[in-house]
Structure formats: structure tokens, C-alpha cells
Amino acid sequence: MTRDEVLKELRDLEKQVRGADMIQFVKQQAVGLRGQFAADLATLSASIGAIENAQLADIASRLGKLSGALKAGIKDLHDSLDAVDRTVAIFTALGTVVGLAAKAAGLAAG
């Protein structure tokens, strides 16, 4: 049985035992039996929660392994964007320079 299958079985079981009919029935039983049933219910719910948490922890760990590459990507993108900013400045400066050079050439020729 896989973890997913166990989880499904336990969830189905919890749905049944926490159902209104079952609870109504249990409430009519002796105090000791009710106490035991409530404790079993709590254990069942806690087990489901623990499996769900293990599943999420597993996924979080897999994602954690990808974090390094993603961080490198973010850094590279920041670098690229910085380069873009610098390039915009360079193009602006270059445009200015060439424009000025053309004016200067025009003046010199005139």
C-alpha cells in the first residue's frame, strides 16, 4: 500500500467514524467506552494529519533542493537587468555623443 492509498483509506474511515450517525450512537454508550472512542478518534485524526504533513514536508524538501538553482537564476536576472540599465545609459550617451559630433562636424564644415 502506498502512502497515498493509506491516506485515502484513513480519510474514508475518519469520514465514517466522525459521521453524525456514529457520533449519535457513541453518545448513548457508557462513559468509559465514550472516552476510549474519543481517544481513538483523536489518534486517527492525528495520524491523518501526520501523513499529510509528511507529504508536504517531502515536497518542501524536493523544492528546497531546487532553491539553489532558482537563487542563481534570480541573481543572473538581476545582473542582466543591471546590464540593461547600464546599456540604456550607454545608448543614451552614445546617441548624445554622435549627435554632438554631427553638430560639431556641421559647424566645422560650415
Next chain:
Amino acid sequence: MRVSSAFGMVALCLIVAGCETQKQYASLADLGSAYASALDRVLVLAGTASVDATSERLLQDRDIAPQTAASYQKLSDIDVKRLALIDDLRKHVQFLGAYFGLLKQLAASDAPAQSGKTLEGTASSVTMLGKRLRKNDLALGTDVFTTLSKIAVSGAVHGALKTELTLRGDTIRTELNTEEVLLAALSGDIEHAMATTREIREARSVIGPFIAAEPIKNYDEWIASRKAVLNMNSPAVELAAASTALGKLRETFEELMGGKLDDDQIRALEGDFQTMTAVADTVKKCP
């Protein structure tokens, strides 16, 4: 003249094609951000749904037999761990959102990253020359160069984005694939938590007062409770269906990398993520 017209047409086609691809990169980056935001909401919802279900379980157990602090802790500890896990997962998803946000910025830029590096070395000499010319007190004339710069830039940004996506492509695909699994798990958790909450809450706040010997205190409140309880499950089912959108995002990403992306796919995915966000918001509003 004819040669220069033909050259102009080819150049125009290349520019238009470049802009289209650029737009698709920007659209994909937008989708990535939208997805990250939608998944973040689902994660928050998963935490809330889990805590609510535990509260109902605790009250139900208390209704059956007297409880102890230890029995409370047994279930509450699971929630505490769950919330910590969800917090970690949210950080990771926000991280991916930041990555896509940067991709979008790069795609929307009017200047080339790679050319930036190439031109970096010439920057100081250009600046020096500019300073010298400025001293001559001549008027500026940059219009032609602004236009030329933009044409050169588009293709280069495309190149920079492509380089980044090619370099990190497998990581992003694995990331999206893992998050597909995450969303499927979260959908299952939310569905079960909400079903549990619904079942117990219906018995406690709807059926209990209805079958009790004493009269219902406030009919309007009872009707409102019943409506809220009965409407609890349907959004969770929709949420499970929306998880397929993540699979589509991965496929779209792969198609973009293979150069086969069309705008219809992007629009369809936009709709899917909007649905996912709307569903998460609707469920969150449920009492």
C-alpha cells in the same frame, strides 16, 4: 532603391517577429507570477482549512467525552507543524514568483543585456567624449540614435531571456512539476479538511438545534448557518480541477522553449489561474 525596400521589409518582419516572441516571453512571465500568486492563496487556504477542521474535531471529541490538555495538544501540534510547513512552501512559491517577475522585467526592457556587457567597456570612453563635446556648448541631437538603439535592442533582450530560460529550463520544469504534486496534495488536504468541517459543523450547528427538544433560537441564523455549511464543499472540488492548470503551465513553458507557443494557450492559462485565485478567495470567505 528596390534592394533597400526589400531589405527594409525583411528588417521590419524580423522586428515584428522579435516583438511577438518578446511579448510571449512577457506573457509567460506574467503567467508565472499569476500562478505563484494563485498558489500562495491556495497555501493560505490549506492552512486555514486544516485549523478549522481540527477545531471542529476537538469540539466533537469534547462532546463525546471529557478532554485533557494532552488530547488537545495531540491534534493542535499537527496544525502547528502544518502551518510551519505551509510557511516554508509559501516562501518558496514567492521565490518562484520573484523569478518570473524578473523575467517579465527583462522581457519588458528596451535594451539588451548581452549587448550591455559587450558595450560596458566602451562606456567610459563614450562618456569622456561626451563631456569633451558638451564643453563646446552645442545643441543635442539624439533622435536618430534613440530609434536605432531600440531596433538593435529587441533581438538582444530576446537572446538574454532565451539564454536564461535555456540555462534554467530544466530547473523551472522540475519546479513546476513538483508544485503540480504539491497542488494535488493540497487539494486533497483541503477537500478532506472541508468535508470534515462540513460534516461536524452541520451536525453541531444545523442538525443539533433542529432535532433538539427546545425551539430554535433564531430562524434566520439557523438558515444562514445551513446555507454556509451546505455550500462548503463545491469550491474545494473546483480547486482540485484547477490544479490541472499547473500541468498546462509546465507544458506551455516547454512549448515556449521549443519555440511553439501560441497566444490562445496563454489566454486559456490566464483564465485557469484566475479561476484558481477566485476559488481560493471564495472558499476563504466561507464561515
